[in-house]
Each structure stands twice: as structure tokens, then as C-alpha cells.
Amino acid sequence: MxxxxxxxxxxxxxxxxxxxxxxxxxxxxxxxxxxxxxxxxxxxxxxxxxxxxxxxxxxxxxxxxxxxxxxxxxxxxxxxxxxxxxxxxxxxxxxxxxxxxxxxxxxxxxxxxxxPPRALTQIAENIAATGNRYGIDPRGRSEWIPQSEKAKAEAPVAFFAGCNISYKNPALAECAISLLDALDVAYCLFPEESCCGHPFTVAGMAHSAIDVAKTNIAKLAQTGATTILTICAECYKTWKVDYPKLLGKGTSEMGYEVMHIVELLWQLLRHGDFMARRPLRLRVAYHDPCNLGRLSEAWVHWSGTRGPCGITKPPKYYRRGDKGIYQEPRMLISMISGIDLKEFPRARENALCCGAGGGVLEAYPDFGMFTARQRLQEAAAMGVEAIVSACPYCRDMLSSAARVSNPSIKVYDIVELMSASLLDKELPS
Ligand code: SF4
Ligand code: SF4
Structure with missing residues (x-):
């Protein structure tokens, strides 16, 4: 600490x-x-x-x-x-x-x-009472699981949905599970899932974040799985970066690794064995979620001193944001026939936040909307029809702003695009 x-x-x-x-x-x-x-x-x-x-x-x-x-x-x-x-x-x-x-x-x-501000204290109280940031009855958390899912009791990969996906965007979980099933991935569901603890971290409530990290890591160990799979960039960064940062040791020391679904899909699809079934004629821009891009670079714990001119002993590794997950989502989108993928001027490690991060969505919604509108203006200037992201919070924030200021721009999550193309499903209207 x-x-x-x-x-x-x-x-x-x-x-x-x-x-x-x-x-x-x-x-x-x-x-x-x-x-x-x-x-x-x-x-x-x-x-x-x-x-x-x-x-x-x-x-x-x-x-x-x-x-x-x-x-x-x-x-x-x-x-x-x-x-x-x-x-x-x-x-x-x-x-x-x-x-x-x-x-x-x-x-x-x-x-x-x-x-923190009252809105973030309220989220902390919700998590303490219900295990989720929204304060919703936790008995409904797994209602998104489709009847046909092929989840196993034990598997090397544990699917962690997260609060947003479980309660606000279950359709994204259904897309992800359909893709995993179609690609014969052996996975289990995270047992008695509750919040990953990200709201505690951004609020500055480090002790609570540490408690959640320990609980979730212990639950994962009970499953026997060694990989956490997420479709939420916030959960991804929490498991991959925040838990090691809070506990002062790397994920491998704690017996697990973390994958975002774009990493897994690219691993499975890169050799072209599974062909897209539906072309999507769309001009899109990929929005890098902060938590999947520059913030997702693995935590490297360092303990030492700084001397004259800032020289560190022992030498310190600096996380500069260039080792985030940038290429996989772009390659997946580019695989889809008919798609015209454009780059935002502010892309990859220079991407502008969607506006939701850091507790701003809840504590200062007007500020969040301001930033999301900035991003939409950037997209509009590029002439794109849709923004694709890989985080439910980016999707929610940008779609809320689009409804008000740029209704002609659609906002999709990458799992919606992939399941529409690979599994011949309809894109949400
Ligand atoms: S980049 Fe910003 S934070 Fe860093 S030294 Fe310059 S002014 Fe300070
Ligand atoms: S909002 Fe500005 S100061 Fe805060 S983390 Fe982002 S770039 Fe840094």
C-alpha cells in the first residue's frame, strides 16, 4: 500500500x-x-x-x-x-x-x-449491499446466461461478465457466449460473480479495492481456471493491472492471466479457418477504450529509491502506454468483408477518453457528456457511420451522447459486429 x-x-x-x-x-x-x-x-x-x-x-x-x-x-x-x-x-x-x-x-x-464525491460513495454502498455497482438485487445477475450456453463446471478459462454487462448490456454477453460456443472454446462461468472493484479504485478507496481483489482472486483459484476472460475493458484492466498494483505482485505470481475477448478471438480467427458469413457495408472508426489501450499495459511492480537527477535504484520499468491492446480489435474489424475502417486522429495511446472514466460518468455526468460529444464530433469530421469500441462503458457513454447530438452515428461493441458477421446475426438498430 x-x-x-x-x-x-x-x-x-x-x-x-x-x-x-x-x-x-x-x-x-x-x-x-x-x-x-x-x-x-x-x-x-x-x-x-x-x-x-x-x-x-x-x-x-x-x-x-x-x-x-x-x-x-x-x-x-x-x-x-x-x-x-x-x-x-x-x-x-x-x-x-x-x-x-x-x-x-x-x-x-x-x-x-x-x-470521494457522494455519487462514488453511493456506488461503494451499492457494492457493499448487493455486490454490484447499481445496487440491483444480485439474484438477477446471471439472468443473461442463454439456455443453450455450453459453459462447463470446470475449464481453464473463466468468463467474468462484470456489473455493466450483467445488468445493463446482457445482449453483449449473449453475443460473446455465442461466439465462444461457435468457436468451441472451453470455458466456465465465474462463480457467484460480484463487482471487480474498479469503482473503489477510481474513488481512491484503496483498502476496499484490496479486499475485493483478494476475494475475487481466491474465487478464481477455487474454479481451477487460470485465465480470466472479459468483454469489459474496465474489468480487464482491473484484473490485469489494478489487482497486481494493489497487491504488489504480478498476475503470474498470483496464478492467473487475463484475456479480453478481442485477444482470444484474434488468436482463434487469425488463420482464417472460420469465415465471416455476412458482409457489413459500414464505414467505421475504432475507439480505443482507455482501459484496453494505454491503461492495460501489464503492471510491473517496482520498489526502490530515486537519487540525484531522478536515477532509480534498482532501475525502473516505465509503463508508457504503447503496449496496450491496439492491433487485435483492428485486425478483427478488418476481417469483416465490406467494412471500411478509419482511424480517429486521436487513436491508440493518444485516444480521447469516451468521457465515462474515473467515476466521471456517475459523479459529473455533464462533463462526461461533453467529452463524448467531442469524440462524436471527431467521428463526424471523418465521415464515419459508426463507432466501434470494446467496452460497454464506452458504448453506453458514446451512444447516450450520439442520441442527443449525432443521431446519425451508430455505436457498437466489437462483439456485436463480430457476431453479426460471423454468426449472421442482425446488428442492433
Ligand atoms: S508533460 Fe505535463 S506533467 Fe509531464 S512534466 Fe510536462 S507539464 Fe508536467
Ligand atoms: S482527464 Fe486529463 S489529467 Fe485526468 S487522466 Fe485524463 S489526461 Fe490526465
Whole structure:
């Protein structure tokens, strides 16, 4: 837990040089200023305090006792998607850890009794009462399981649906299960599934997140499965990155690995044995979910000291966001006959968050909608008919905004596209 505390990132915060790499996408990738800002919070609030550099100055002030955790400070700390775009930009030039410092600010706010915002406390109460973030009767959690499913009692792969899929988007689980069945994947369902704990992590409630991590890892061990399979990018990142970060050890040490369904599908389909049955004539752009892209790079635990000029002993590996899951979803979409796949100007590790991340969807829905509309404008400027993503939260956030501001742009999850094409199913209207 010590490695999560703000004081651990004092050097990083004090050595922010104000270069604003955390705000702008490099001009190599984006021409002009229309799509050049990478930080949703800065885009919305138009003040440096609402960017990584402002938050690092705030962190120094708090550690030195020159600033208190006032309502304004909390506003700055929580009106951030924890999307990691700043971290990628900063690390192009420097070995600093802005994102870990932003997360540590929230842990500090919780420990001092001032955070998180009420909407995130409510989610925590829902999880404590029902095991899911929505506070819905948990007896309905598995109602999405189709009668024909071929799940086994024991298998090397355990399917973890997550709260959103189980309660809000069961159709995505049905698509995924149909694909697994059609491809003869041996899988079991995660037993007595409850929340992965992601809401605790983004709220800064590290102790609760640690408890959930331990419980879920113990449940997985009971199944005998060694791979967790998800279709939710948030669950994926939680199992792959947050559990190791919270517990200070890698997934292999804890006896499991994590796969998103796009990784599994690409592994199974890359040799072309299973052919798409229905062409889809659509011009689409793939939206990289933060939690499947730059935030999903495996956690490498480091413990040591920083000396003069920031030299670390022992040497430290920096997660720079370039090893996320970027290629597999693009290859899968490209396999579908008739599809015209376009790239957003802000793509891969430079992708703009959909607006939902970091608890913003629940705590500051207007801010979330603002960012989603920005993304839709980017899509509209490219002339695409649909956005495809690989996370139910991105799908929900972008479709809510599309209904209001760009109704001609459809939003799909990649499992909907794959099951429409491979299994000849209808795309949702
Ligand atoms: S956080 Fe990093 S990129 Fe941003 S201003 Fe500071 S040093 Fe530059
Ligand atoms: S995590 Fe995202 S929203 Fe927060 S400061 Fe960084 S880029 Fe901005």
C-alpha cells in the first residue's frame, strides 16, 4: 500500500517542468488544433489546474501543507477521467508518473475523510449491499446466461461478465457466449460473480479495492481456471493491472492471466479457418477504450529509491502506454468483408477518453457528456457511420451522447459486429 501513497510521487510532482506534453498530442500525429488536446478535463474546464500539470502542483502544495483539501481542491482532483492520456504524453520525454500521482491524490482525499464525491460513495454502498455497482438485487445477475450456453463446471478459462454487462448490456454477453460456443472454446462461468472493484479504485478507496481483489482472486483459484476472460475493458484492466498494483505482485505470481475477448478471438480467427458469413457495408472508426489501450499495459511492480537527477535504484520499468491492446480489435474489424475502417486522429495511446472514466460518468455526468460529444464530433469530421469500441462503458457513454447530438452515428461493441458477421446475426438498430 505504501507504493500507492502520494509521498511516493513527490519527486515526480516536484519535477513537473510545465512543458504541457500532458495536454497536447504530438504534432507528428495530429495536424492543426481541432483534435490536438488529449486531456478531457482541460478541454472542458479550460484552466491548467484541471490538467495533470495543475494537479501535480496541487499535490506538492498538499504534501507541503500549503494547500488544504478544500471543496475546490476536491473538484480538481475528481473532475478527471484517470484516462492516462497525460501519462503517455508526459512519458514521451520524461520518466515521471503523473497518473500514479493523480490516483494517489484520491487515496489521500479518502484517507483524510474529504473524498470521494457522494455519487462514488453511493456506488461503494451499492457494492457493499448487493455486490454490484447499481445496487440491483444480485439474484438477477446471471439472468443473461442463454439456455443453450455450453459453459462447463470446470475449464481453464473463466468468463467474468462484470456489473455493466450483467445488468445493463446482457445482449453483449449473449453475443460473446455465442461466439465462444461457435468457436468451441472451453470455458466456465465465474462463480457467484460480484463487482471487480474498479469503482473503489477510481474513488481512491484503496483498502476496499484490496479486499475485493483478494476475494475475487481466491474465487478464481477455487474454479481451477487460470485465465480470466472479459468483454469489459474496465474489468480487464482491473484484473490485469489494478489487482497486481494493489497487491504488489504480478498476475503470474498470483496464478492467473487475463484475456479480453478481442485477444482470444484474434488468436482463434487469425488463420482464417472460420469465415465471416455476412458482409457489413459500414464505414467505421475504432475507439480505443482507455482501459484496453494505454491503461492495460501489464503492471510491473517496482520498489526502490530515486537519487540525484531522478536515477532509480534498482532501475525502473516505465509503463508508457504503447503496449496496450491496439492491433487485435483492428485486425478483427478488418476481417469483416465490406467494412471500411478509419482511424480517429486521436487513436491508440493518444485516444480521447469516451468521457465515462474515473467515476466521471456517475459523479459529473455533464462533463462526461461533453467529452463524448467531442469524440462524436471527431467521428463526424471523418465521415464515419459508426463507432466501434470494446467496452460497454464506452458504448453506453458514446451512444447516450450520439442520441442527443449525432443521431446519425451508430455505436457498437466489437462483439456485436463480430457476431453479426460471423454468426449472421442482425446488428442492433
Ligand atoms: S506533467 Fe509531464 S508533460 Fe505535463 S507539464 Fe508536467 S512534466 Fe510536462
Ligand atoms: S487522466 Fe485524463 S482527464 Fe485526468 S489529467 Fe490526465 S489526461 Fe486529463
Amino acid at each position: 505504501e507504493h500507492l501513497r502520494l509521498e511516493k510521487y513527490r519527486w515526480d510532482a516536484e519535477n513537473c517542468c510545465g512543458c504541457k506534453g500532458c495536454i497536447w498530442v504530438d504534432p507528428v500525429y495530429v495536424r492543426g488544433k481541432a483534435w490536438a488536446v488529449r486531456c478531457p478535463s482541460l478541454l472542458r474546464f479550460r484552466f491548467d489546474s484541471y490538467s495533470a500539470l495543475g494537479r501535480l502542483k496541487l499535490a506538492v502544495g498538499l504534501m507541503d501543507g500549503e494547500i488544504q483539501l478544500t471543496d475546490t481542491a476536491l473538484d480538481i482532483i475528481y473532475k478527471c477521467n484517470l484516462c492516462g492520456a497525460c501519462d503517455v504524453g508526459c512519458k514521451r520525454n520524461l520518466d515521471l508518473e503523473p497518473l500514479l500521482a493523480l490516483e494517489a491524490l484520491r487515496i489521500l482525499a479518502v484517507e483524510q475523510g474529504t473524498g
